Amino acid sequence: MKKLLFIMLPLVSTTFAQSKQVNNCPCTIQSDINVWTPELEKGYDTETDVNNFAYSVNGVYLAEDRDSLYQIKIIVDPRSYCTFVYYQHLSFSKQGLINKQVTLCESLPNVHDGGWIGTHIFAPVKAVNKQYVASDFFVGESYLRVDKSHFYRLYKCEKESKFGIHDVDRERFYRKVYWKPEGNFxxxxxxxxxxxxxxxxxxxxxxxxxxxxxxxxxxxxxxxxxxxxxxxxxxxxxxxxxxxxxxxxxxxxxxxxxxxxxxxxxxxxxxxxxx
Known part of the structure; x- marks a missing residue:
């Protein structure tokens, strides 16, 4: 199997600088936020859900603010690794909800495709679907680069089984949630x-x-x-x-x-x- 040639960035601290207050609290203790380095060569292992969650970058990630919910889906095709990565970003409005909070910091909801987040169903307000050449997507083992100026930093909660990606520009933490496609095919x-x-x-x-x-x-x-x-x-x-x-x-x-x-x-x- 071919290996990726990573473009290395200057060394960074293993803990994330908290320049702004984090409202969607990815970790119970903020000092426990560390770099997450999944095995990026893994695709979606249909036999082992644990590997999908902890060791593969593939999956669904959620973040939210008061008015909106955000979902990112990342699929790395294991057979075309070093070639293509599939990325989707969906935005959902929480305007119709009396209680604007959808997810809780203490829980990781199972996510079903089709707008279902927890017990709520949402219609996408905005959708971004892209296909990337892997060398343009991965900057390093702990980074995902979406374009020339915007990238996500992979994080984990050291003492908890929580993983995710951090949008540095928006100070938005997307927590990885449990997801697998449903159906026969x-x-x-x-x-x-x-x-x-x-x-x-x-x-x-x-x-x-x-x-x-x-x-x-x-x-x-x-x-x-x-x-x-x-x-x-x-x-x-x-x-x-x-x-x-x-x-x-x-x-x-x-x-x-x-x-x-x-x-x-x-x-x-x-x-x-x-x-």
């Missing part, structure tokens, strides 16, 4: 498909796989239609909530959906090969 959301992946499935399975992405984000299928009938039987489908789930769909999902549709409409997949 979750790989479509975790890595880019190749011809070898897709040829294993029938056209019916490919159609279900593609629509499962929309169902995961609570898309409003036509009532009494084929896919409404199919997914309405699934416990993870929380009714038909959104008419447009485009903001939720990540770049890796978008690419896979287009690739699958090519197979669904073709008599032969030979011309659709992707190495």
């Amino acid at each position: 979750t790989d479509i959301s975790l890595r880019i498909f190749t011809w070898a992946d897709v040829k294993k499935y029938s056209k019916q399975q490919l159609a279900e796989m593609r629509n499962e992405v929309y169902a995961r984000y609570n898309y409003a299928f036509k009532e009494d239609g084929k896919w409404y009938q199919h997914f309405n039987k699934k416990p993870s489908y929380r009714w038909n909530h959104f008419k447009d789930v485009t903001p939720f769909i990540t770049t890796v999902e978008e690419e896979n959906i287009k690739y699958i549709m090519g197979f669904e409409g073709a008599d032969s997949g030979v011309s659709k090969k992707r190495k």
Whole structure:
């Protein structure tokens, strides 16, 4: 496996300078904030949730202020490592909530795709979906660089099982939360498909796989239609909530959906090969 060539920055202290008051308190004791160095070469291990949380950068991260909730999803495709990283930033308004607080410092809520944070469901106000070349994304083992001037610092709570990323510019701490895609075909959301992946499935399975992405984000299928009938039987489908789930769909999902549709409409997949 190829290794990343990191661009090293000047050495920094292992504890983060607290120039502003931290309102979303990532650690019970602020002095326990230290650098987190996950094993960045790991992708999403579907067999070991613990590794996904503590040792892989892949996952969902939450932050909030009084009026808004923010979610970051990071997916590193283990097979294309040193090539692509998929990044999504969603913003949600808490305007309709009587109690503006959604998450608690003492808890790490399970997060389901489709706007569900704890017991609340939100529609994205703003969505940013990007695909990065890894050498442009990773500045070092403890940094994620989004663009030329903006980066996240990886942190952990030394005496607690809490990990996250720190937006230095906004003094915003995103805490990593428990998340895993739901459904029968979750790989479509975790890595880019190749011809070898897709040829294993029938056209019916490919159609279900593609629509499962929309169902995961609570898309409003036509009532009494084929896919409404199919997914309405699934416990993870929380009714038909959104008419447009485009903001939720990540770049890796978008690419896979287009690739699958090519197979669904073709008599032969030979011309659709992707190495």
